[in-house]
Amino acid sequence: xxxxxxxxxxxxxxxxxxxxxxxxxxxxxxxxxxxxxxxxxxxxxxxxxxxxxxxxxxxxxxxxxxxxxxxxxxxxxxxxxxxxxxxxxxxxxxxxxxxxxxxxxxxxxxxxxxxxxxxxxxxxxxxxxxxxxxxxxxxxxxxxxxxxxxxxxxxxxxxxxxxxxxxxxxxxxxxxxxxxxxxxxxxxxxxxxxxxxxxxxxxxxxxxxxxxxxxxxxxxxxxxxxxxxxxxxxxxxxxxxxxxxxxxxxxxxxxxxxxxxxxxxxxxxxxxxxxxxxxxxxxxxxxxxxxxxxxxxxxxxxxxxxxxxxxxxxxxxxxxxxxxxxxxxxxxxxxxxxxxxxxxxxxxxxxxxxxxxxxxxxxxxxxxxxxxxxxxx
Ligand code: FES
Ligand SMILES: [Fe+2]
Numbered sequence: 025x026x027x028x029x030x031x032x033x034x035x036x037x038x039x040x041x042x043x044x045x046x047x048x049x050x051x052x053x054x055x056x057x058x059x060x061x062x063x064x065x066x067x068x069x070x071x072x073x074x075x076x077x078x079x080x081x082x083x084x085x086x087x088x089x090x091x092x093x094x095x096x097x098x099x100x101x102x103x104x105x106x107x108x109x110x111x112x113x114x115x116x117x118x119x120x121x122x123x124x125x126x127x128x129x130x131x132x133x134x135x136x137x138x139x140x141x142x143x144x145x146x147x148x149x150x151x152x153x154x155x156x157x158x159x160x161x162x163x164x165x166x167x168x169x170x171x172x173x174x175x176x177x178x179x180x181x182x183x184x185x186x187x188x189x190x191x192x193x194x195x196x197x198x199x200x201x202x203x204x205x206x207x208x209x210x211x212x213x214x215x216x217x218x219x220x221x222x223x224x225x226x227x228x229x230x231x232x233x234x235x236x237x238x239x240x241x242x243x244x245x246x247x248x249x250x251x252x253x254x255x256x257x258x259x260x261x262x263x264x265x266x267x268x269x270x271x272x273x274x275x276x277x278x279x280x281x282x283x284x285x286x287x288x289x290x291x292x293x294x295x296x297x298x299x300x301x302x303x304x305x306x307x308x309x310x311x312x313x314x315x316x317x318x319x320x321x322x323x324x325x326x327x328x329x330x331x332x333x334x335x336x337x338x339x340x341x342x343x344x345x346x347x348x349x350x351x352x353x354x355x356x357x358x359x360x361x362x363x364x365x366x367x368x369x370x371x372x373x374x375x376x377x378x379x380x381x382x383x384x385x386x387x388x389x390x391x392x393x394x395x396x397x398x399x400x401x
Contacts, residue, residue, distance in 0.1 A: 078226045078357050080310040081105055082380040083192025085200050086287035087304035087316055090216065091185045094119060099144065101134030105191050106309040109178070110134040114142040120155040121178040121189050127159070128173065184302065185214065186318070188288070191307075193383050198257060200288060205300045205320050212334070214302075214318040217342055221313050223352040225286040225305045226377050228313065231348060232262055232281050232289075235368035241351065242344045245269050252369040259284055260376050268295075286380050293341075297333045298322035301341065315345070 094100055094113045102109040108124035110133045124132050126146040136147030143152040152161040157177035162169050179190040184203040190196050205211040235250040248266035255261055260283035267274050277295035291301040302318040321334035
């Protein structure tokens with residue numbers, strides 16, 4: 025009897041289990057449908073958001089690596105500007121950046137390619153390419169190979185412990201400046217942060233002159249005082265004084281920003297201690313950018329105070345960056361925004377930024393890749 029009841033119970037439990045499984049499956053199906061729906065809505069949103077977008081790839085130097093990420097003889101795969109790229113450091117220490125695909129039969133040089141002397145060797149049939157992307161050796165060919173065996177080579181500059189490539193039409197407007205603090209033993213080594221953001225260089229750059237948001241997004245005590253000038257060399261120089269409440273006291277923070285180009289800015293903070301931020305923005309593709317931040321702190325205060333203060337300030341800057349994320353990732357670019365007298369120098373900033381627009385944007389007088397495409401057609 026007990027056994028039967030036990031058996032019935034088992035059968036009942038099994039039936040119950042089946043029902044539960046069915047319910048679970050139904051919920052699972054609903055979840056999948058909901059996720060698919062959300063994805064579709066998000067795709068539509070993104071498609072719509074691209075209308076009125078500013079150009080994704082400005083003419084600029086962009087930091088693609090920290091020098092220490094690429095040791096002698098190392099090959100690194102990269103994806104920027106919507107392209108597969110490959111960087112290598114030859115045995116003479118020189119860094120080169122090439123398109124990733126071999127012109128012979130299309131192997132990806134970042135998957136098994138290796139450095140031999142000063143050349144990068146393809147893993148497939150071992151054709152070798154120099155730092156200009158020219159084929160310098162085919163180990164099994166009797167005659168010299170065609171000049172067409174060349175890979176697009178990107179202009180490279182290595183400075184301040186960083187590797188930059190130039191993306192743009194025409195020559196770079198200016199070189200990456202030497203960062204005196206980087207060479208000075210009285211400054212710490214870089215403390216680094218990296219972010220990937222669904223935004224574009226201009227949209228994020230505008231943040232520095234948008235003085236009002238510092239109070240309403242970042243919680244400064246007042247709207248900061250902001251002044252902006254363009255130097256004779258064409259560098260955008262912003263000076264900002266803000267007040268921040270901490271530990272019941274109001275502290276004055278002075279920030280000086282030097283924007284050399286859309287991809288590279290240097291920010292100097294005078295807030296309790298001296299701090300330098302080297303800020304690099306790199307387009308990954310038309311919709312995403314990578315932000316690389318390298319902080320250095322002055323060693324003029326003792327080790328303990330320096331460590332505590334600089335850590336706190338760096339954490340605060342990173343916190344502010346994260347506070348901006350939901351705004352950047354969901355806003356649209358308005359070519360003709362409605363501004364008020366309390367807003368910062370947004371229009372002069374945009375005028376300066378246009379110096380770095382690709383020529384197809386300026387010549388065709390368009391703001392979006394879609395408009396350019398339709399005019400090109
Ligand atoms: S594909 Fe590169 S050598 Fe053949
Ligand atoms: Fe901000």
